Amino acid sequence: MRKKTSEKLLKCVDNILSSLEMFRNFKGNSYISAKINKLCSDNMAVLEECADGVENKEYLELLDKFKESVSKINLEDAAEISKKMKELISESIIYKVVFMPYKASMWDSLESIWMAADKDERCEALVVPITYYELDSNRNPVKKVNERDRFPEYVNTINDEEYDLENDFPDIIYIHNPYDNTNLVTRVDSRYYSWNLKKYCEKLVYVPYYKWVDGVSSASFKSAMYHADYTVQSSDDAVKRCMEASPEYAGILGMETIVVRKAMEKKLINLGSPEVDKVLSLSKDNVPMPDDWKGKVIKSRVNVLYNTTLDEIFESRTFDKVKETLNFFKKNSEKAFVIWRPHPLMKQTLTSMLPNLIDEYDELMNEFITGDYGVLDANSSMHYAMFWSDMYYGYKTSSMTELYKYTGKIVLEDAPKLTKFVPVHGTEDILGNLKENNVVDEPDCSLEDIVGIIAGNDELKDGKHLDLENSGSKINDYMLKELLQKDELDGGKF
Structure with a gap:
């Protein structure tokens, strides 16, 4: 039963007990006694009317005993029975x-x-x-x-x-x-x-x-x-x-x-x-591969989820890094494939706050859609891309970056203003780090390095399993x- 109903029932029980006590105090007053009887009857009727909502055989038995004790004006018995009735009512709250x-x-x-x-x-x-x-x-x-x-x-x-x-x-x-x-x-x-x-x-x-x-x-x-x-x-x-x-x-x-x-x-x-619960629950059954990805997102390549955030565009005020990144996939399509996921509100945000970048974004989007080196992830859920990708590339402030870490797969954190840089670490050092920690960043590592390492180490595509409380x-x-x-x-x- 709804909480409102339970409150009404509990109030009826209390009203009846109060009435019995009043009856004792005004036993010789016929007018007041009649009023008290009417109050008891009305409240008892509510208890009987709503009895089905408790759905408990014991409650019905207690209700009969309660009615009997009330009819005999036995306040002590009625009070004792009411305690158990109240417990059963409270346990039935929905x-x-x-x-x-x-x-x-x-x-x-x-x-x-x-x-x-x-x-x-x-x-x-x-x-x-x-x-x-x-x-x-x-x-x-x-x-x-x-x-x-x-x-x-x-x-x-x-x-x-x-x-x-x-x-x-x-x-x-x-x-x-x-x-x-x-x-x-x-x-x-x-x-x-x-x-x-x-x-x-x-x-x-x-x-x-x-x-x-x-x-x-x-x-x-x-x-x-x-x-x-x-x-x-x-x-x-x-x-x-x-x-x-x-x-x-x-x-x-x-x-x-x-x-x-x-x-x-x-x-x-x-x-x-x-959100972490959701990431940990992902499987082929609840995030089947989208039809338009089939034959494109394949095991022989490193499938990279590239997340373009509002924060990085606000910071860089340009799409230069995005262009450089997409160009990498265009030139390396045999070993790498991009699942590009711009923020769902990118176009609306540019319209509202950075209108000077709209034409550049539209041109970039049109070129990508007509190319054959990646797929645009416009799904309302980001989880298809998270499950079917082999690694992640995105800005560290994004909650998606943080969530992807729970897949156990490799995360490369993007530095939005950093273009055409030389990585600090070599591939052997990077591979050693990846066996300890699935998160690396620029400029320590480059997208090209990480893709190359994963291409030669298939076990990195699977990620490490995490077991956390729901x-x-x-x-x-x-x-x-x-x-x-x-x-x-x-x-x-x-």
Whole structure:
């Protein structure tokens, strides 16, 4: 049964017990006795009406005994029976857990939590992809988008325009968009700003759609971090550095630092990364090779996932390094093949923030598509490329770079401004390093060196297996426990 129903039942039990006590005190007053009898009858009727929701034979037996003790005005027996009834009612609670992703490509940040909740008998889990808008360079909405039809077939989604959030009032809402009205490229519908969602749930939980990179990622304020009840982080470093940024957050919010810091201490918590769960679960069954890759992504070559990020383009303000990289694959197509994945929001971001680079990007894209030395990965999910590639090449600040490390395969971190350089280390030294650590970077190594080493060492293509705790289950259990504790603190009952 829903928590609302359980609260109603528990209140009915308490009302009946209070009525019996009043009956004792006003036993000689026929008017008050009649009122008390009516109150008992009404509350007992509710207990009987909702008995099926408990789905427990023992509860029905206790209810009969409870009715008998009430009819005999036996307060002691009724109180004793009610304790067990309350336990059974609380054990029958089903928590409504709603997931509100906005981009299908970022669903992996929530998926393992949803899987855990969907299997949990304590939960009723719903996935409601929410509407967002693409913005022009003046931050005006130009296109309304809902990606519900892009989610995996095994995820049963609900139309957000048909979902009655305000009346359903779920126990937990999970989101992965933290920007509310501050995003410069896309923006969710105002109905789904974090401070609005918080009005219609017990717990609002923000899970970042990017993987924090210890020592690299920067702590920056996102409004949902403050308005949500919890922000799930994936490392102690993330929690610590976000906490240390409290003065910056306070300045943006116009609040005292100490107030914001205390709030952050309660909200920020390291519970792992659902995105890592997803990477560890990849197989031929859940990420079959895309049809247009067949016959191109083959074992006889080193298949390189090349991730082009927004950060590196902002840093270099040019596509020179991208051109150099793609040219390498064009010249070495017999031994190397590129799966190129520009950031999904590259075109929108250039339009909004770097319009002078749009023509160059379009020209580069057209040349690549008409070539035969690589495939463009435009899949909403990055996991096809992660699974079917043999190594990764990308900027260290990208969460995809961090996530790829969990495949156990080789990661070469790109230096965006560094072109036509001479590597610091020779191939023998690099090979020795790769046997200890699957992550190397420029200028210590070059793309050409790493491709050559992997081409001569097939075992490096497979990667090292990692066995880690499932974060989705951990997060689901933690949040349900927090709900339980909140209910108990709110009056010693649910």
